[in-house]
Amino acid sequence: MTSFIDYLIGGVSNGAVIALMAIALVLIWRATRVVNFAQVGQAMFTTFVALTVQTLTGSWALALVVAMVAGAILGVIVQFLVLRPMRRADTSGAIIATFGVLIALQAAVGMIWGGDAQAYPQPFDNAGIVAFGRIWPISVYDFVVIGVTILLVIALSLLFTRTSIGLAMRASAFNPEVARLSGVRVSRVLTFGWALAGVVGAVAGVLVAPSSTVSPTTFDILLVFAFTAAVIGGLDSLVGAVALGVFAGLVISLVSGLSNSGNAPVVALVLLALSLITKPDGVFGHHKARAV
Amino acid sequence: MLSITDLTVSYGPVEALNGVTISVPRGEVTAVIGANGAGKSTLMRTLAGLVTPAAGQATLDGEIITRKSPEDIVRMGVALVPEGRSTIPELTVEENLRLGGLWRPKADRRTTQAEVFDLFPVLAERQRMRADTLSGGERQQLAIGRALMSNPKCLLLDEPSLGLAPLIVTQILHLVRRLADETKIAVLLVEQNAVTALRMADTGVVLNLGRIVQTGPASEIASDEKLRHAYLGY
Ligand SMILES: Nc1ncnc2c1ncn2[C@@H]1O[C@H](COP(=O)(O)OP(=O)(O)O)[C@@H](O)[C@H]1O
Numbered sequence: 001m002t003s004f005i006d007y008l009i010g011g012v013s014n015g016a017v018i019a020l021m022a023i024a025l026v027l028i029w030r031a032t033r034v035v036n037f038a039q040v041g042q043a044m045f046t047t048f049v050a051l052t053v054q055t056l057t058g059s060w061a062l063a064l065v066v067a068m069v070a071g072a073i074l075g076v077i078v079q080f081l082v083l084r085p086m087r088r089a090d091t092s093g094a095i096i097a098t099f100g101v102l103i104a105l106q107a108a109v110g111m112i113w114g115g116d117a118q119a120y121p122q123p124f125d126n127a128g129i130v131a132f133g134r135i136w137p138i139s140v141y142d143f144v145v146i147g148v149t150i151l152l153v154i155a156l157s158l159l160f161t162r163t164s165i166g167l168a169m170r171a172s173a174f175n176p177e178v179a180r181l182s183g184v185r186v187s188r189v190l191t192f193g194w195a196l197a198g199v200v201g202a203v204a205g206v207l208v209a210p211s212s213t214v215s216p217t218t219f220d221i222l223l224v225f226a227f228t229a230a231v232i233g234g235l236d237s238l239v240g241a242v243a244l245g246v247f248a249g250l251v252i253s254l255v256s257g258l259s260n261s262g263n264a265p266v267v268a269l270v271l272l273a274l275s276l277i278t279k280p281d282g283v284f285g286h287h288k289a290r291a292v
Numbered sequence: 293m294l295s296i297t298d299l300t301v302s303y304g305p306v307e308a309l310n311g312v313t314i315s316v317p318r319g320e321v322t323a324v325i326g327a328n329g330a331g332k333s334t335l336m337r338t339l340a341g342l343v344t345p346a347a348g349q350a351t352l353d354g355e356i357i358t359r360k361s362p363e364d365i366v367r368m369g370v371a372l373v374p375e376g377r378s379t380i381p382e383l384t385v386e387e388n389l390r391l392g393g394l395w396r397p398k399a400d401r402r403t404t405q406a407e408v409f410d411l412f413p414v415l416a417e418r419q420r421m422r423a424d425t426l427s428g429g430e431r432q433q434l435a436i437g438r439a440l441m442s443n444p445k446c447l448l449l450d451e452p453s454l455g456l457a458p459l460i461v462t463q464i465l466h467l468v469r470r471l472a473d474e475t476k477i478a479v480l481l482v483e484q485n486a487v488t489a490l491r492m493a494d495t496g497v498v499l500n501l502g503r504i505v506q507t508g509p510a511s512e513i514a515s516d517e518k519l520r521h522a523y524l525g526y
C-alpha cells in the first residue's frame with residue numbers, strides 16, 4: 001500500500017510535464033485543427049538552446065526564459081512551414097507536414113549539438129524529501145516543476161478569460177468567419193497561438209530535461225503520452241489536457257513501478273484506443289465527431 | 293451613404309450577381325427581396341469582404357470598400373450580420389458583444405455597449421449567460437448587437453427573420469427601423485420574407501437570378517401584383 005501511494009506521488013511532476021505538452025497540442029488543435037507532432041521536436045530544440053545558455057551562464061532561470069523566447073519564435077516558423085504552403089489544402093496534409101518538421105528538427109539538433117544523449121544539470125535538490133521519519137518519493141525539484149506548471153496554467157486561463165487577445169483566440173477558434181467580421185485579424189491571432197504553444201512546450205522540455213537526458217529523440221516518448229492525454233481529454237479542452245496529463249503521469253508511474261517502465265507506452269496506447277472507441281469526443285470534449 | 297455600382301460576382305461558371313446597382317442612404321432602410329438563390333447572401337458577403345467581385349465596386353461615403361479584407365471593411369464602418377446563427381454559442385452574451393468592438397478603444401466600446409443594452413434590454417439581463425442558452429429571437433438581437441458594437445455607419449442584415457416566429461420577426465424589424473431613424477445608420481436588409489420587410493423599409497429592390505428587376509419605394513413594390521406573382525411567389 002505504501003508503495004502504491006509512493007508511485008502515485010512520484011508521478012505527479014511527470015504528469016505536470018505531460019499536461020504542459022498536452023496543452024501545447026490542444027492550443028494548436030483548437031486554433032487550426034492540426035495536431036502538431038513537431039511540438040516535441042520544437043521542445044527538444046529549445047531545451048538544447050537552454051542547455052547551451054545554462055552551460056554558458058550557469059543560470060537555470062535565464063536558460064528557461066531564453067528557451068521560452070526561442071519556443072515562441074520556433075512556433076511561428078513551424079506554423080509558417082506547415083500551414084503556408086498548403087493554405088487551401090485540407091488539414092491532413094498539414095498534419096503530415098508536422099511529422100516532416102519533427103524529423104527535420106531532430107536532424108538539425110543532431111548536426112548542431114550532436115546525436116548523443118547529454119545530461120541536463122539538476123538545478124535544485126532532486127533527492128527525496130525527508131519528513132515524518134521517512135523519505136518521500138518527491139523532491140524539491142518536483143515541487144518546482146509542479147509550481148511552474150500551476151503558474152503557467154493559471155496564467156493561460158487568465159489570458160483566455162480576461163484579455164482581449166484571449167477572447168480573440170477563442171472566437172477565432174470557434175468561428176473564424178464571425179471573428180473576421182468583427183474585425184479580429186484571425187491569421188495574426190492564429191500565429192500568436194502557435195507562438196504560445198511553442199512557449200508552453202519549451203517550458204515542458206526544460207522542466208523534464210534533468211529527470212531524463214537530452215538527445216534528438218529523448219522527448220519522442222513524451223509525445224505519445226501528451227497526445228494520449230490530449231485526445232482522451234477531448235483535444236478541444238484545456239481542462240481536459242491538464243486533468244488527463246496529470247492522470248497519465250500517475251498511470252505511467254504506477255505501471256513503471258509495479259511492472260517495468262517499458263510497459264507504460266503500451267498502456268497509454270491501450271487507453272487511447274479504449275477512449276476513442278467508447279468516448280470519441282473525449283472526456284471533456286463537447287464537439288461533434290472527428291476523424292483521427 | 294452606401295453606393296453599390298455594377299457589382300458582378302461569379303463562383304466559377306456560376307454568375308451569382310450581374311451588374312447590381314443600389315444606393316443605401318443614411319437613416320433609411322433598403323430592403324432587397326428575392327427568392328432563394330437570387331444572390332442576396334452573395335451581395336452581402338461581397339460587401340463585407342468575404343467574396344471578391346469580378347467587376348463593379350461599392351463605396352461608403354465615397355471610400356471604396358470592395359476588394360478589401362473583412363477586418364478592414366468593419367473598421368471603415370460597414371458591419372454584416374450574416375445569415376443564420378452568427379453568434380458564437382460557446383461565448384457569453386457579454387463576450388459576443390465585446391468581440392464586436394474588440395479593435396476599438398475600451399472607452400468607446402463601453403459607450404456603444406450601453407447603447408446596445410438600451411436597444412436590446414434582454415441582452416443586459418443575460419450578459420453572463422452563454423449565447424446558446426438564448427432563444428432564437430434573443431440570439432438574433434445578440435447578432436445585431438455584436439455588429440453594432442463596431443459603431444457602423446452602415447449595417448448589413450442577411451435574412452434576420454430566418455427561423456423566427458412571425459411575432460418575433462416583426463419585433464426585430466421594428467427595432468431595426470428604430471435604429472435607422474435614431475442613429476442615422478444606413479441599413480441594407482435582405483429578405484425572402486417580403487411582406488414584413490417591405491412594410492418597414494423605405495426602398496425596395498427586387499433581385500432575381502442575380503439581376504435587379506425593380507427598384508422603388510417599398511410601398512409601391514409591396515402593392516405591385518405582377519411583381520409579386522412573378523418573383524416573390526405569393
Ligand atoms: N460558395 C459558393 N460557391 C458556388 N456557388 C455558390 C456559392 N454560394 C452561393 N452560390 C450560388 O450562387 C447563387 C446565389 O446564392 P445566394 O447568394 O446564397 O442566394 P440567396 O442568399 O438569395 O439565397 C445560387 O445559385 C447559389 O447556388
Ligand SMILES: [Mg+2]
Binds near residue numbers: 332334375
Ligand atoms: Mg441567403
